[in-house]
Amino acid sequence: MNLKDFLIIKRATDSLGEGELKPYLQFMLAKIKLVKQQEGTSETLAHELIKLYDELKGLQERKVFWSPVPNCTHVHIVIGESFAGSMKQALRGLGLEETHKVISLQENYAIGPLGLDLAEGRMERRNWFSNNIIGGLEEYDEFENEYNEILAKLDLIPKGAEIVVWTSSNACEQIGLRHAVHLLRSKPNSISLYDACSVCEELYNRPDAFIHYMCSGEIPSEKLREAISRLDDKKRLDSTDVARLDKEWKVITEQSGTLRIWRDEAVLEVPADYYDEYLLEKLDDLKPLGGDEGYLKSSRLIGEAIGNCEQFIGDAYFEYRLRELIYKGVLEIKGVPAGMRFYSIRRK
Incomplete structure (x- = not known):
């Protein structure tokens, strides 16, 4: 898949509200379940998923009506x-x-x-x-x-x-x-x-x-x-x-x-590493699953950080700071930092 196609899909799904996005996911999971239960064919699934893909791409074109x-x-x-x-x-x-x-x-x-x-x-x-x-x-x-x-x-x-x-x-x-x-x-x-x-x-x-x-x-x-x-x-x-x-x-x-x-009814600029210590504190508070050599899934840490943060920053920034802590040698990594789901971290 080229970058342009990926961006079209990203914009189409980003433009959906929660109530609109869930039916698409439910539809895909239901079709996959039928194939697993051998109640449908892979050809039928492929055809229906292609129709779903075309519909999602069409959302970009229909945005003009707004x-x-x-x-x-x-x-x-x-x-x-x-x-x-x-x-x-x-x-x-x-x-x-x-x-x-x-x-x-x-x-x-x-x-x-x-x-x-x-x-x-x-x-x-x-x-x-x-x-x-x-x-x-x-x-x-x-x-x-x-x-x-x-x-x-x-x-x-x-x-x-x-x-x-x-x-x-x-x-x-x-x-x-x-x-x-x-x-x-x-x-x-x-x-x-x-x-x-x-x-x-x-x-x-x-x-x-x-x-x-x-x-x-x-x-x-x-x-x-x-x-x-x-x-x-x-x-x-x-x-x-x-x-x-x-x-x-x-x-x-x-x-x-x-x-x-956002603090005291004003926008405040803070250092790029403002949340680094906060991330490390959350890492220390969480207990990795036994047998994983002390490593914790980065997605779990970021989810915890977002859930307890008093500010709305977004998961992408927290993930960026995790990688910076890895580069600085503060954290060790297991996996590939291609996305928060693909690697785990621990204190070095």
């Missing part, structure tokens, strides 16, 4: 493909897909260089991901085309449409919010700002049933439907808000670091 059109009344700006998939599903459930459109900013703004306003800065970001993040080997031309596609979609927003920017209390979405406002700063549209996680927690949390969402992508579409139905004009940004957020974006992009967190 682009702004002249008669749309609302444009929702969201951060991340997972949240975008849930948002689209929620809008469909409300019957709003014709007048409410979605633009997703796909970057993990918490990590990597952020000089996105210049071609040189985008090249630097692409190179950093290529050199440090597994799965970040995207062609620069593809990276540049995707960025230009977002700019083109923003240009298509009609003057009378309400722009709704969704965010939550993490560095990725807070920086994404500031990037969105920076890109929209010259448009005449009104811009409203909503914290998706806070809205849903306020709507659904009870003393006996409490969920704290780390990012908007964790919110199921049925809860988003209720949040969308309560949109009003009380969250609109004024010109002072827009100027402040635009300035904050520019300050962030001038920083040279590659890791950012």
